[in-house]
Every structure is written in C-alpha cells, then in structure tokens.
Amino acid sequence: MPTLVMAGKTPNKITDGTLKKKAWTFLEKLQEDDTTVGLHIEPINGSADPRVRTGRVDEFWRAVLFKLSGHGETHYVFHGIWPHDDAITVAKRVTLKQNPINGMPVIEELDVPVPAPSPAAAFVEAPPRPPVAEPPSLPRLPALGYSRADLVDRLGVPTAIAEAALTVLTEDELLALAMQHEGWIGLVLIDLGAGDSVDSIIERLDLTPSPSTGNADEDLVRALRRPAARTEFAFIEGQDALRQVIEADDFEAWRVFLHPEQRRYVDQRTSGPFRVSGGAGTGKTVVLVHRACALAARDPRARIVLTTYTTNLAEALRDQVRRLDPRVPLVALGEAGIHVTGVDALASAVVRRAPGPALDAAQVVVLGETRSQPNQRIPHARWRAVLDHVSTTLPSTVAHESFLQDEYALVVLPSSVRTLEEYLRIRRTGRGVALDRSARTEVWRLVQEYRTLARLDGSLDFAEAGVVASAYLQGTDEHPGEHLADHVLVDEGQDLSPAHWKLLRALAAPGPDDLFIAEDSHQRIYGHRTPLKRLGVSIVGRSRRLTLNYRTTAQNLRWALAQLDGSEWVDLEGEVEQTGYRSARTGPAPEVLRATTLTQELELVAEHVAGWLRNSVSAETIAVLVPDRQQRDRTAQALADRGIGAFAVDRERPPAGKVAVMTRHRAKGTEFSRVVLTDVGWTAPWDAQRLATLADSERVDAEQRDRSVLYVAATRARDELVIVTRS
C-alpha cells in the first residue's frame, strides 16, 4: 500500500463539493493500490521531473502527483487536480526537489516567476492608518542587520523571495509577504521580521540538512518527514485522515500542519513534568490535543487525562479530540483512552470512586474530620455566612470573604493544616498580608466556624474535594493509594489552584510523560500565582515557549499586549513571564470608538454589528464581549431591539446563526472572526467598591487579573477587533 502525502494546502482549495468527493474517491483508491484499473497512474513524456505521474480522477479531471520509491515503500506526493490539458501542462514543468541549503522539499514549477510581493494587498480592508511621523529610512530586514547572504545562503530562502523580503519597509509588510508563502518560508520571514538571529531560526525550525542516504527518493521521503516540511506536506494515514484533509478548510489547518515546535512538543518523550507556555493563540491547546491523541495511538492501553479549568473549556477540548481523531476512545476516569474533564469534575470523580473507608481516612488526613456528604459541594458563599454570624477583631481586609477563601485554599488546605498549633507554625509564603500570632489565632477561629458550618450540611468545598482526592490517591496509613492515569495533560495551568495541582500530581505515578502542562500567566483570570515547586511538581529544565500566534493578527495582538504593559506576570516556575510574541497573520488595525454614555455605547455596538451582518459576515462568527452578566443581558437585549439576532451566552455553547454576547471571562478559550469589546476603561461602581475593600496586595493582584481579562478578550478576535471605551 503506498503512502500518500498531500503537498501544501492544495486539497483545501478544492472547494467544489463534487470535486472534493471525486478527489477523495481517487485518493482512497490510490492509497489502497496504485495499480487499480481506472486510476491510470502514468508518467508524462518530456516531464521536467521523472517522478511526475498523472492520474485519472474522471473524464475531465486529472491529478498530478510525484511517485517516490525509497527503500521499499512507495510514496505519492499529491500536488493537485486540474482539467485534463492543464494537468498535462503542470505535470510537464513541475519538479519536487530538495532545497540545496537546508534540504527542505520544494515543489517548483519551471518558468513560473515567483509572484512579486504585494504587501498592500493584505491591507485592503484596513481603515485609514494614522500618519506615521517618519517613514523608516531602511527596509525592515537590512535595518535589523540581515543581509542577502543570511537569507539565501544560510537559511535557504529562494532568491526572488529573499530579494522581495529585503525591500519591504515594515514588519507588517513583511508579515503580508510571509502570508503569501505556506510552510517554512513563511515561518522564516515571520521570525526574521521579529528580529530573531539566523542561528536561532535554524535551530527552532530545524533547518539543518540531513546527510544523504545515497538514494535520492529516500532522501526526499526523509526530507518530507522533517518537522519544518510538515508545515506544508501532510502524511495521510488512513481514510479518516484523508477525508479530514480533503474536507478541511483553513480553520482546520491545526489538525494537519503543525509548527515544527508544536510537533516537537507533541512527540517529545519527557522524563517528568513538562511545561509549554505561550501567549494567547500560540497553539498550546492544539499541542495538548495532538499529544493526547499521539499518546493514545502509541499505547492503546494508556489511561490519559486531559483536563482544564472549566467544564466549558473541557467540552471544547473534547470536541477537538473528536475532530482530530474520531477513533480515540473518550472514556471514564481510569479507563484506557482519553478522559476529558474540567479539573473540579475530576476531583469529584475521584472522590466518588473512592471506597468509603479510604475516603474517610483521606478526609481525616486533610481536615481532621469526615463529612457525611462528600459528593456534595458547598457554594463559596459559605465564608459570607461565617462573617455574618461571627464577630471578629480582625481588620476588614482580613475578615473579608475573598481573603479568607484564599487563605483557606492557598495556605490551610494544601498543607493539610488541622489544628491551631499547625496553623501558627505554617509558612504563609506568597500571601501579601502578614498575620501576627493573635491575628492567626483569630483567623483560625473563623476557619473552625467555616468547618462547623460545612459539617452541618456534610459537604466539601471545591478546594477541599481536590486535596481530599489527592490524599486518597496518595494513600494513607491504613489504605494504599492508586494511580488512575498514566498521562495527565493540563490546559490553562495558570488558573489552577494548589488543590488542583496536588490532585493532578497524585493522579499519575511520577515518571516519563506523567504531567504535561500548558499555561499562559498573562491569561491568569481566576487563580493566584502558584509556584509548582512547592506542590511537588518539579519542571526544572523541562519548560519551553511557543511564540507564534496563529489566531490573532499582528495589529490586534499589539493592542492586546499593550494592555499588559507596566506590570510583571509570574509563571508557574516563579519566573517573570516573557512576551515577544509574533503573529502569523496581518489585518486591519483595531478600531477604537469612544462612548460617554451607556446608550451611546449600545448604539455603537449595534451599528458595528449590523454593518458586518450587512456585509454578509455570518452572525455566529461575531462576538460582543462585555465585563459582566448584567451588561451582557443588556447588550443582547439592545441588539435584539434593533432587529439583530443575538444570544446572551452563559454556560451553554454559543448557538449557530446568532451573534454571541458573553462576558470576557466566559470568552476564554473561544475565538471569533470579529469581536467588539465594550466598556474598556470603565469600572462599574460595585467593582470599584469591591476593589476598595481589599488588602493592598490583593487589590494589586485583582487589578492585574482585570488586565489579563482584557488581554484574553482582545485575543479572541481572528480578524477584526473593535474596542468601545466608556468614560
């Protein structure tokens, strides 16, 4: 059976449904047996490349392919489908060879000049840009110190493209040029535009040629398998994969064409916990989903847990796993296959399956007591109830719902503090507010009150459930523990709490490929800084960054990153988070509109959304992101009043055919073509009041989270971003 390799995203350009079906039938037969009667796989007289073959798709259409006969196995590289005569013309002049500098496979059509750069083309939709005071005196790449020799002789960029790249003036224009080139050439141009050194680009994209095997076809097959080549050549394994590639549109490219770094983290065997960080849209989730499927394919008995912060995000992960590999079993916790779930649901699943006596023992270890209804969760409002019923001498910033909740979840539970004596001794590292002995004694009294109330209804809170689940998994003096997973993969790691980490650490035995974490500390919108070292998760030396943003245009990314300026974000290893992201896409600059009243703001939002709809943008690709639920409902109503089909999204998925109106928090993990961000720069009075009641360190943290929320929301837009500020 020959192996099929799709060249570029050509098949995606077969947009006609009937032709897609024909292409699929042809390629399916070819994959099974290239000698099948009717396929007519034939060489062409006088072709520039003797490997070229044509194949009969139907009476009218012909496929153009390259046949490679390496060591034993036949490969067909599928170039595309054309009407009969055009196919013959293409077949005569097309060649597949290796780039002489970096060994990458390239398909070239002889006598066809490389299209001249037309950077302006990418800005067709752009609104007028503010005048630039001084046009740059030197083109971008020479200004950064790159020469023609760097591009051509060291990186292997084809001469015509290199010369075009060396003349463009700005980074955006270079990006527009990069977008015209699929695969490694586009990636090289993006990295050059961002100022990366030639050596680092060669290393990151793995552009060093491999030694020859002595067989040119075999060399080509090996070249096709290199990670940088697989950004434009896809190996098709099986019919499902074939159907996916044929049917996929650009939005589905993530399933097939991974960035070399993404592929590395998908395939890499790790010797312990591994962390991939990266800004919004750099493909962290894509890496996790691919890695989970790759682990399942490697060992069908493996028990894989793929988890994230919320149930909504877990649902999206589950969808992606299904789309990537429908054969992978989605299973319950502890079974072979992939178990996808939100992290709190994971804790509940462990608690539910723990035998009674073992669970009791785990509760005693953590809480010093047992609860009668451990499968029930209590609402966070319990701390409010404590403060309403108990008078205290503590200052209001400490006798505060959010302070106490955090103290309990970040200090008391992770160390299984059960008595005042233990609490007086414990180090409260990372807590901004110092507590002397008497304050600690008073806080402990409130903790006891909290636990008394919890005992009354018998339930556990979410953090308690996480730590109890981890204690059960680790085992106690009387009961052995158990490991319910072989591989644990975690998305949105920045938002997870110590209880979550303890649980995740205990799920799989320490060892190779045990824990794989994706995080972006700039997107920490729920949790607190949680350095993992203290929780028994050691990642030293196993931490990498993704920097290429696939989702957000360079223009929108710049605006989003500007929201983070002037503050320091700390990652899961306690290090300052870097930015330095670049985008794979370019588009119009974000539009900033100003409103002075709510009514004016709603008018502006409606006007903009209506404009997009009039221009045939489909409603479900538009989102309006607002600060809170009240504003969400108000905005959805305002749109409806103006005849725009809008839906106020809560926990459910955004419905088809409607503009989604959702809170910025809820927008996490989603993406839309066009986004309106409302109420920027405006703080609701009740929010201002809430911030004012917090201790200084907590307020700083809360304000930082607010900026992160804005960054998250702004990076949901793929194409256009409109920002409405309200004073």
Ligand SMILES: Nc1ncnc2c1ncn2[C@@H]1O[C@H](COP(=O)(O)OP(=O)(O)OP(=O)(O)O)[C@@H](O)[C@H]1O
């Ligand atoms: N190799 C790729 N080729 C094409 N598109 C890609 C690739 N990798 C990721 N994408 C696309 O980029 C977008 C962002 O990917 P993904 O959601 O994995 O990023 P992320 O880093 O998890 O983002 P966030 O942190 O904002 O949730 C998605 O639309 C995804 O399909």
